[in-house]
Amino acid sequence: MPDSSGKASTAFRTIGELSNDTGLPQHILRYWETRFPQLRPLQRAGNRRYYRVEDVALVRRIDQLLNRDGYTVRGVQQLLAAEKGSPAAAEVAAPAESPVTALRAIRDMLAEALAAD
Numbered sequence: 264m265p266d267s268s269g270k271a272s273t274a275f276r277t278i279g280e281l282s283n284d285t286g287l288p289q290h291i292l293r294y295w296e297t298r299f300p301q302l303r304p305l306q307r308a309g310n311r312r313y314y315r316v317e318d319v320a321l322v323r324r325i326d327q328l329l330n331r332d333g334y335t336v337r338g339v340q341q342l343l344a345a346e347k348g349s350p351a352a353a354e355v356a357a358p359a360e361s362p363v364t365a366l367r368a369i370r371d372m373l374a375e376a377l378a379a380d
Contacts (some may be wrong), residue, residue, distance in 0.1 A: 275313040
């Protein structure tokens with residue numbers, strides 16, 4: 264199933280394509296690679312970046328948390344680290360956030376699950 268760029272939804276994206284799809288400048292995507300160890304696109308000859316489907320989803324999630332939900336870079340780092348560690352660690356970190364933010368996170372996870380089906 265092609266997306267707006269004409270590629271299949273499972274195809275790799277270059278940094279330019281991802282920038283166009285998300286509306287984020289390329290330098291922001293490169294900066295996020297330095298701040299979020301979970302975001303590691305494949306790099307080929309000439310340091311050309313290729314983002315996998317998981318990387319694209321992570322970029323969209325980071326964008327949502329930073330630019331719409333009001334998290335700081337440090338807050339998103341902690342949230343992603345807690346989720347990577349274990350589901351129990353994410354639940355321990357959750358009480359510090361507002362109920363609205365927690366509900367948005369649950370809604371986003373459900374939407375991702377529905378999209379994956």
